[in-house]
Amino acid sequence: MTGSTNPGAASAARAAELAQRLSTVRERIDRACADAGRPAGGPTLVVVTKFYPASDVLALAALGVRDIGENRDQEAAAKVAELDPQTRAGLQVHFIGQVQTNKAASVARYADVVHSVDRARLVEALEHGGERAGRQLDVLLQVSLDGDTSRGGAVESDLASLAAAVDQARHLRLRGVMAVAPLDWDPDEAFARLASLAADLRADHPGADLISAGMSGDLEAAIRHGATHLRVGTAILGSRPGHG
Numbered sequence: 001m002t003g004s005t006n007p008g009a010a011s012a013a014r015a016a017e018l019a020q021r022l023s024t025v026r027e028r029i030d031r032a033c034a035d036a037g038r039p040a041g042g043p044t045l046v047v048v049t050k051f052y053p054a055s056d057v058l059a060l061a062a063l064g065v066r067d068i069g070e071n072r073d074q075e076a077a078a079k080v081a082e083l084d085p086q087t088r089a090g091l092q093v094h095f096i097g098q099v100q101t102n103k104a105a106s107v108a109r110y111a112d113v114v115h116s117v118d119r120a121r122l123v124e125a126l127e128h129g130g131e132r133a134g135r136q137l138d139v140l141l142q143v144s145l146d147g148d149t150s151r152g153g154a155v156e157s158d159l160a161s162l163a164a165a166v167d168q169a170r171h172l173r174l175r176g177v178m179a180v181a182p183l184d185w186d187p188d189e190a191f192a193r194l195a196s197l198a199a200d201l202r203a204d205h206p207g208a209d210l211i212s213a214g215m216s217g218d219l220e221a222a223i224r225h226g227a228t229h230l231r232v233g234t235a236i237l238g239s240r241p242g243h244g
């Protein structure tokens with residue numbers, strides 16, 4: 001044994017519930033791809049497991065989930081550490097929440113993809129963390145589409161300089177953009193705007209071809225506008241405590 005403990009298995013009822021909800025979401029994705037004239041299976045489903053235990057991650061992995069998303073360092077670090085090495089090796093861990101600069105070194109130890117890079121100091125801190133951990137991280141630049149950066153995200157005019165900073169960082173690979181549709185916006189309008197910013201970025205950085213967009217409520221709109229990564233939590237795991 002390596003010292004990591006196996007999380008208990010999810011109950012059979014929980015596993016059945018996750019299987020049911022996952023298949024409903026997969027059907028939604030397939031239908032949206034068909035409606036958008038995109039091949040089925042194109043977008044990567046990142047199942048957002050925040051607030052839910054490692055036993056749910058295990059159950060999801062058994063159902064074929066290969067990508068999980070987390071948004072709080074302390075919770076994510078503990079949860080990933082609970083996974084047995086084989087389950088861990090089969091998963092891509094996506095960090096999707098705001099990263100405090102002093103948590104970047106921790107995030108760099110377990111995240112495979114960081115979706116929420118939004119400032120130069122964070123690029124620096126993740127690069128240091130990646131170097132110390134001997135790991136390469138894929139990063140997406142998070143954009144604040146309405147310019148209200150209080151919930152994370154860079155303003156559009158900062159994207160080019162952030163991209164240049166990531167390009168200089170040897171332990172970071174610039175892979176694309178991420179956004180959350182602003183609450184009072186039509187998601188189609190938001191994701192069309194994101195697609196246009198993604199195309200601008202890709203013109204200068206051909207490897208930055210990922211678009212992380214779409215959650216439980218708006219994944220169809222994200223698929224219409226070229227999302228390559230969907231971040232879906234409540235539609236699969238259920239409502240989070242304190243979130244109705």
Ligand SMILES: *Cc1c(COP(=O)(O)O)cnc(C)c1O
Binds near residue numbers: 050071097217232234
């Ligand atoms: C929690 C979260 C999600 C998942 O949202 P749901 O509405 O539960 O699907 C997606 N993206 C980010 C950045 C999140 O924090």
